[in-house]
Amino acid sequence: MAMAMATPLRPTSLRNLHLLLRTAPRFVHNQFGSHNTSTNSSSVNPTEVSHFNALASTWWDPHGSSRLLHLMNPLRHDFIHRCHGMQPVPPPSANLRYLDIGCGGGIFAESAARLTGTGLVTAIDPSPEVLGVAQAHARRDPGLSGKLSYLNTSIEGLAKPGSVEEQYDVLSLFEVIEHITHPAEFLDACQEYVKPGGWIVMSTIARTWTSWFTTKLVAEDLVGIVPRGTHDWGKYINEEELRGYFLEKRGWNSPMVMGVVYVPGLGWKEVSGSEKVGNYFFGIRKDENGEFEIGAKSVVWGH
């Protein structure tokens, strides 16, 4: 956070660059699994934080650089709806709890709080500027009060749930994982916040030649619409890597995926198979009969 003001960036959302993706042969290169041994206690990359600070002012301008994020937001709900739809027993229709990590200006967090089935949304972001934008914006909708709580923290700073009631039905990571230095450790940290039977849902971008070409080479090196080094293309994660990560662990089931493509003039469209090459949603469900861990000791619950 100390480096927050490092480079003044143009308010071009680096997330938008992800939208430039098209088909390309898959690039197989997996560094996701390799745990880094650095002593860094936070999942948050300071360069990323400064980048998003620069975006803060335009976050809620529907015609600004975040427009594509706004347009994508309904699909996030469609995807969650689809995840819930494949449960053998549907989730409760009221009082669902959401934890939105890396909430940014609050586009998803606000929308989740507005849903009739929502009890509470806790939304966190490590950037104080961005969180300030989110909080100021939420004040413009009196309907959100009491349903939406913002915290300026990273996942590591968030109080651990003390009981199932304090865990979340939906933990969301939208356009977040690709900005995380050590994604596997980060996901490890997320798991205990999810209720048994709850979901982790995320959206990100596949690591392919296309994404390297559009976001690294074109955007940074050739056109220069974002400063060099903004993207760490190596951090992009492919769907099967995520799937592998969760299924290798005990306690996760029902991986879901939905590939989406931005079609100018039409907006975001689901295109099956496109998760292999560009933007995609990934969801995974926590087993209903699992272990609830508090610190080191495990509490076992059943039906």
Add this chain to the structure above:
Amino acid sequence: MKPFFSTLRARQLNGYVCQTCTRQLRRKPQRRSYASTSSRTPEIFDVVCVGGGPAGLSLLAALRANPITSTLKIALIESQSLTPTRTFSPSPDSFSNRCSSLTPSSVRFLSDIGAWKFVRGERVQGYGQMRVWDGVSGAAVHFDAFGGAEKEKRDEGGVVAYMNENVNLTAALLRRVEELGGVEILDGERVEDITLGREAEEGDLSQWPVVKLSGGRELAARLLVGADGANSPVRGFAGIESTGWDYGRVGLVATLCMEGEGEAEGRVKTAYQRFLPTGPVACLPLPGKFSTLVWSTTPELAAKLKSLSPRDFVGMVNAAFRLGVVDLKYLHTLEGGQEEEAAWREDHVGFDGSKIPQRVVGVQDGSIASFPLKLRHADTYIGERVALVGDAAHTTHPLAGQGLNAGQGDVESLARTIEYAVAHGMDIGVRMSLEQYMAERYVKNHVLLGVVDKLHKLYSVESGPLVGLRSLGLGAVDALEPVKAFFMRQAAGTGKIL
């Protein structure tokens, strides 16, 4: 802009704010400074709909009937009392002079939202075709505006549209809205002022419209819907310009009693429209021996017609469907005695009785009225926390009977847009949530307005090459194949643009 408007910069006022509103807005700075010291907080609603006409009421019924949008907190503001609408109990031998033809797609929508069942069916008249001809050249216009919709015609038992009194529709819609419940109805209350809210401890309403009512209540609207007709105060508040022109014509309406019931037993009736240089005159069937008249003409001639005795008025209406343009001109100059004069002249012109409406034998007392005709199209239908529907968004010449139907199309689209927004947690008031509505309706209505306008202009020409073209049986609309196809689709309710 005058200095006292400067505080309104954000909501740019412009030429289309009506007199009353301008006066109200001028008072605003004082009210504002007063308001900022008051501790008053407005009541908060998700939807505040100004205007309880066909468009406003069907929007409310649609929102309440849908389980997804039924969670919204809704208020209706209507300056007129709704009691007459609520207690609508008409006599079978009189009909309101404000009737509209409803397309099958409007009827389908009204059924979907559960309102059509409350429309008194015995007061609705389906018709199977519209016979249109050119008053100058005499050529039949195979306008058959609705005849092309063969499939729908079969589906609807030969009916292409339904004539219905506006009040029969609004009464049904109000019953449906009250059956569903959950709408705070504030009728007999004028909108005194619309301002932006304030930033306060509890929240920031500085982007929310706050509607102040004559009764003193203040309603903050997540989404303010202007269903408030052609002079829409909501449109004025939003600073949305509405452009167009006056036709210099009025629509003279009346409820007519005909010599017979129209078509033979069991067959659907026919609507008739004749293009005269002053504008089209239409005779549209109602149940029994009744018909409704819509005669577009100059304000002077309309005033003249209104001043005639019932007998002479009836004589003029009969003449309007039978005599030549020159005869009609002459009849208009007479102080009285039109009936005899017309009868005499009719004996000397040949016309095919099977192609024109039956003879009018009477006009219902007090049913003759006139409305100015204009074309207006708002520059946009949406703003931040504002949406316009129906006549607030667009007004058109009545010659194609599309005004009210276009409003129903707007409402169906807006209700669907709001449903999507609610289902996805969007704030239903922000412009982005409303973009779909704008995208679905604007161009479609623009094409409709343009086509109707061109028809009006085409037939207002009394001489010259256009008339020749018309009389060639190219029948103008025939010549305008795309125009014809357009009306067929409108009638069919597929409503695709050209």
